Amino acid sequence: MKPSHDDVLLSVQDLHVQYDTDAGTVYAVTGLDLEIQRKHTVALVGETGAGKTTTALSILNLVPNPPGVITKGTILLDGQNILEFGAEELQKMRGNDVAMIFQDPMTALNPVMTVGEQIAESIALHNDVSESEAMKRAKNMLRLVGIDDGRAGEYPHQFSGGMRQRVVIAIALACKPRLLIADEPTTALDVTIQAQQLVLIKDLITNGGMSMLLITHDLGVVAETSDDVAVMYSGRIVERGTTAEVFNDRLHPYTQGLFNSLPNLRKQGEELQPIKGMMPNPMERIVGCPFAPRCEHVMDRCLKEEPVLKEQGGTHAVACHLYDDSTAKDGLHG
Amino acid sequence: MADETVLQVEGLTKYFPTAAGLLHAVDGLDFSVPRGKTLGLVGESGCGKSTTGRVILKLLKPTSGRIIFQGEDITNYSARRMRPLRCQMQMIFQDPFSSLDPRQSVMQLISEPIIQHRLLKSKRDIEHRTLELMDTVGLASRYINTYPHELDGGRRQRIGIARALAVDPKLIVCDEPVSALDVSIQAQILNLLKQLQREYGLTYLFITHNLAVVRYFSDEIAVMYLGKIVEQAPAERLFSKPMHPYTKALFDAVPQPIVGEGRVERQLIRGEITSAVNLPDECRFCSRCDYVMDACRQKDPPLIEIAPGHRVACARVRSMGDFTIEKTR
Amino acid sequence: MQAPTIENTPMKSRSQLQETWRRLLKNKGAIIGMVFLLLLIIAAILSGIIFDYDTQVIGQDIKNRLQWPSREHIFGTDELGRDIFIRILYGSRYSLAIGCGSVAIGLVTGVILGAVAGFYGGVVDQVIMRVNDMLYAIPNIMIAVVIVSLLGTSTFNLLLALTFTCSTSFVRISRASVLSIRGMEYVESAYAMGLPTWKVILKHIIPNSLSPIIVQVTLLIGSMIIAASSLSFLGIGVPSPAPEWGAMLSSGRSQIRNAPYICVIPGLAILFTVLSLNLLGDGLRDALDPKLKK
Numbered sequence: 001m002k003p004s005h006d007d008v009l010l011s012v013q014d015l016h017v018q019y020d021t022d023a024g025t026v027y028a029v030t031g032l033d034l035e036i037q038r039k040h041t042v043a044l045v046g047e048t049g050a051g052k053t054t055t056a057l058s059i060l061n062l063v064p065n066p067p068g069v070i071t072k073g074t075i076l077l078d079g080q081n082i083l084e085f086g087a088e089e090l091q092k093m094r095g096n097d098v099a100m101i102f103q104d105p106m107t108a109l110n111p112v113m114t115v116g117e118q119i120a121e122s123i124a125l126h127n128d129v130s131e132s133e134a135m136k137r138a139k140n141m142l143r144l145v146g147i148d149d150g151r152a153g154e155y156p157h158q159f160s161g162g163m164r165q166r167v168v169i170a171i172a173l174a175c176k177p178r179l180l181i182a183d184e185p186t187t188a189l190d191v192t193i194q195a196q197q198l199v200l201i202k203d204l205i206t207n208g209g210m211s212m213l214l215i216t217h218d219l220g221v222v223a224e225t226s227d228d229v230a231v232m233y234s235g236r237i238v239e240r241g242t243t244a245e246v247f248n249d250r251l252h253p254y255t256q257g258l259f260n261s262l263p264n265l266r267k268q269g270e271e272l273q274p275i276k277g278m279m280p281n282p283m284e285r286i287v288g289c290p291f292a293p294r295c296e297h298v299m300d301r302c303l304k305e306e307p308v309l310k311e312q313g314g315t316h317a318v319a320c321h322l323y324d325d326s327t328a329k330d331g332l333h334g
Numbered sequence: 335m336a337d338e339t340v341l342q343v344e345g346l347t348k349y350f351p352t353a354a355g356l357l358h359a360v361d362g363l364d365f366s367v368p369r370g371k372t373l374g375l376v377g378e379s380g381c382g383k384s385t386t387g388r389v390i391l392k393l394l395k396p397t398s399g400r401i402i403f404q405g406e407d408i409t410n411y412s413a414r415r416m417r418p419l420r421c422q423m424q425m426i427f428q429d430p431f432s433s434l435d436p437r438q439s440v441m442q443l444i445s446e447p448i449i450q451h452r453l454l455k456s457k458r459d460i461e462h463r464t465l466e467l468m469d470t471v472g473l474a475s476r477y478i479n480t481y482p483h484e485l486d487g488g489r490r491q492r493i494g495i496a497r498a499l500a501v502d503p504k505l506i507v508c509d510e511p512v513s514a515l516d517v518s519i520q521a522q523i524l525n526l527l528k529q530l531q532r533e534y535g536l537t538y539l540f541i542t543h544n545l546a547v548v549r550y551f552s553d554e555i556a557v558m559y560l561g562k563i564v565e566q567a568p569a570e571r572l573f574s575k576p577m578h579p580y581t582k583a584l585f586d587a588v589p590q591p592i593v594g595e596g597r598v599e600r601q602l603i604r605g606e607i608t609s610a611v612n613l614p615d616e617c618r619f620c621s622r623c624d625y626v627m628d629a630c631r632q633k634d635p636p637l638i639e640i641a642p643g644h645r646v647a648c649a650r651v652r653s654m655g656d657f658t659i660e661k662t663r
Numbered sequence: 664m665q666a667p668t669i670e671n672t673p674m675k676s677r678s679q680l681q682e683t684w685r686r687l688l689k690n691k692g693a694i695i696g697m698v699f700l701l702l703l704i705i706a707a708i709l710s711g712i713i714f715d716y717d718t719q720v721i722g723q724d725i726k727n728r729l730q731w732p733s734r735e736h737i738f739g740t741d742e743l744g745r746d747i748f749i750r751i752l753y754g755s756r757y758s759l760a761i762g763c764g765s766v767a768i769g770l771v772t773g774v775i776l777g778a779v780a781g782f783y784g785g786v787v788d789q790v791i792m793r794v795n796d797m798l799y800a801i802p803n804i805m806i807a808v809v810i811v812s813l814l815g816t817s818t819f820n821l822l823l824a825l826t827f828t829c830s831t832s833f834v835r836i837s838r839a840s841v842l843s844i845r846g847m848e849y850v851e852s853a854y855a856m857g858l859p860t861w862k863v864i865l866k867h868i869i870p871n872s873l874s875p876i877i878v879q880v881t882l883l884i885g886s887m888i889i890a891a892s893s894l895s896f897l898g899i900g901v902p903s904p905a906p907e908w909g910a911m912l913s914s915g916r917s918q919i920r921n922a923p924y925i926c927v928i929p930g931l932a933i934l935f936t937v938l939s940l941n942l943l944g945d946g947l948r949d950a951l952d953p954k955l956k957k
Binding site for chain 2: 161163258271
Binding site for chain 2: 847848852859870
């Protein structure tokens with residue numbers, strides 16, 4: 001069941017991003033395809049260095065340049081390629097159509113402005129409203145994220161870590177963006193606060209009819225919040241589908257490895273089964289499947305030919321030679 | 335011999351003077367760890383768990399209480415008298431990026447404790463031992479001349495473990511040893527630590543905020559909140575019969591990687607951990623607790639044993655036996 | 664258990680020092696600075712061997728006074744007929760000696776005081792830093808004037824005066840640097856390993872606090888050369904007839920209308936020397952910055 005064209009809010013096609021550094025070229029994203037449907041939350045899962053954050057920055061066309069260059073690909077937001085946008089259009093898009101929440105709530109706020117002013121600033125930037133109207137809306141936003149609007153005149157240092165993160169969320173959502181990108185929004189917070197924030201973000205997104213791209217390494221967070229999930233490895237997507245499809249029928253050996261690495265909270269674990277080895281060096285051009293050196297099911301073909309994402313029924317797709325029809329038998333049983 | 339206690343802590347406190355008042359970072363801890371076992375110390379940031387680890391290793395001076403290590407009261411030992419004992423108690427740090435001196439090579443890093451404690455004299459023996467340690471922690475010998483900045487987090491953490499092992503310790507305090515690592519690397523390091531425990535009969539004090547990790551790793555678990563232990567029990571029992579409302583809240587706060595069948599609805603708690611400055615005499619958790627009652631605000635409840643090895647500090651859990659406690663709000 | 668160990672050959676690997684050097688060599692400005700300074704150092708050494716001080720450097724030759732640059736005297740001659748080229752080369756000895764000398768003494772005293780203040784904190788820190796602040800607040804020319812008028816004009820007294828200025832800025836930098844390193848986990852790890860305090864300071868804290876200090880050394884040598892020249896220009900630095908660049912500039916003032924080269928050439932010498940030091944300092948700052956790694 002393919003989503004009809006109108007349902008797709010964001011479509012990233014064949015994205016390549018590289019960083020040209022002193023030591024050589026880092027291939028951060030290599031041929032990434034991603035679709036986000038309206039009112040859906042898509043989780044981008046992967047480990048450090050998989051290219052998750054680079055992908056997010058590309059969507060805002062904010063990849064630091066130099067050293068970063070988007071060398072290839074299109075990013076269509078409602079059918080318009082944002083990589084062709086001029087400076088003015090980009091500024092209009094950022095915050096208004098696409099907003100981003102960063103990892104660290106402590107450094108995302110300006111310490112010398114009151115939180116009310118900071119939310120109002122973002123509203124006034126994208127809407128033609130009076131100062132008092134912007135402040136009124138800012139207070140509204142504060143109430144929405146569960147902060148008493150009487151605190152609008154306070155400074156960030158007067159708020160606790162969790163409250164500051166709520167303010168960051170309020171700023172991001174102040175202009176009712178169509179897409180929210182949340183880059184590890186809860187990683188810096190304690191577990192009990194983390195849970196509260198996730199519920200809050202999820203509620204606001206659902207009520208506002210927004211889409212979200214959630215970047216995380218925490219599979220628990222994914223299960224909690226996302227409709228769809230895309231597993232990233234070494235700059236590309238190796239498996240994607242609805243969360244239920246991917247979590248309950250893990251196809252890619254890397255996805256399987258990730259789940260086997262997790263100690264289980266609900267039962268005392270036997271020996272964990274970590275994935276052996278490390279992610280490949282992003283400075284090297286990879287021939288074949290990037291996961292091949294760590295894969296238990298590696299075949300000759302994996303070392304020569306890079307697998308592409310192939311649909312396996314429904315929206316579930318995987319990039320692995322094990323699921324090529326002709327070789328499926330060999331791989332799984334041999 | 336099997337039940338021999340390696341570490342015993344009695345009434346341990348550590349206060350820090352701050353501008354706002356006295357910070358009760360650690361406020362009266364009692365626990366002991368038998369040889370070859372692991373005690374997990376769990377809690378959110380600011381609960382005093384890292385301070386506890388540092389006080390036990392005498393990196394910080396305790397305000398009061400006693401620390402007994404292998405039957406020896408080391409509470410008032412000077413830095414000089416502690417030095418020989420450093421061979422027996424070691425620490426693995428949280429951040430593999432800041433816990434290794436960037437100017438030292440792997441060889442220098444691992445051999446530093448060997449040279450400091452004069453465990454081996456000749457250069458050849460030291461190099462031999464370093465290579466042996468690298469092999470033990472699973473670091474290929476070709477990394478011997480590399481520097482930390484050239485290695486990834488997992489390999490760096492292996493260096494940290496090799497450093498701790500170099501002096502052949504009895505007790506290792508692990509302060510969040512895997513929280514800075516990616517899941518797949520995390521599992522490698524956890525397996526390594528567990529294997530080392532089996533091989534060398536190590537005793538661990540395992541400090542973490544990650545409940546799944548602590549369950550995988552510990553024989554006994556103590557849950558800390560604002561400087562105090564609020565619940566302590568053998569791992570299996572704590573997970574099957576958590577009694578303290580905070581323990582339950584912690585369990586529920588961890589998002590589970592399960593979709594569809596087997597998914598459990600969670601109950602979340604409100605509020606945030608406050609700071610441990612100028613605490614009134616009331617239950618430290620009462621402002622966030624769903625089960626709060628008048629008694630909670632009158633006196634900080636003591637830790638009571640409700641079953642063999644299971645201790646809880648909650649006014650609603652009074653004596654031995656099973657309870658179901660009901661929400662009051 | 665372990666990642667593939669396909670080759671067991673030891674990894675090629677660079678220490679931080681080698682890494683810094685490699686990155687420094689990528690910086691064109693730093694290379695230009697280093698080359699110029701190297702030439703200057705060679706000139707300083709050779710000029711002491713080749714030229715005779717009494718006849719060629721300060722010996723007067725009134726017949727040939729005020730000659731414009733020519734093939735015979737490539738920088739011309741001054742109002743007393745002395746060859747400016749020889750004097751400039753010879754003068755580099757003063758500039759380098761005073762710059763390096765004052766910075767070296769200031770470095771040792773400043774870093775020790777700053778490290779003690781940063782490491783121990785509390786009252787020790789307060790005393791050292793407040794005294795330091797007081798010295799910092801007095802203009803260095805004033806300190807120099809006081810010292811020189813008390814002890815008399817000599818190269819050594821000038822050096823002493825400049826040392827104060829250097830020392831105060833090293834105290835500040837090394838204190839800040841030690842403070843940040845002291846909180847690192849590897850320092851705690853060294854204590855947990857059983858290292859005594861002095862060893863922790865010597866092996867871990869000082870080597871890691873060096874980067875900002877090294878940068879400051881190069882920049883301060885430049886400022887000290889300027890300060891020494893200014894004091895000589897005012898007549899309270901290196902006493903004449905020594906060919907100190909500042910003093911040469913000063914003595915050429917009266918002839919500035921008909922023989923401007925007497926002033927311009929020592930001025931350019933100061934300019935290029937300080938510029939080279941600053942280029943090198945900037946290069947070092949970038950090369951030592953851990954954030955630029957990779």
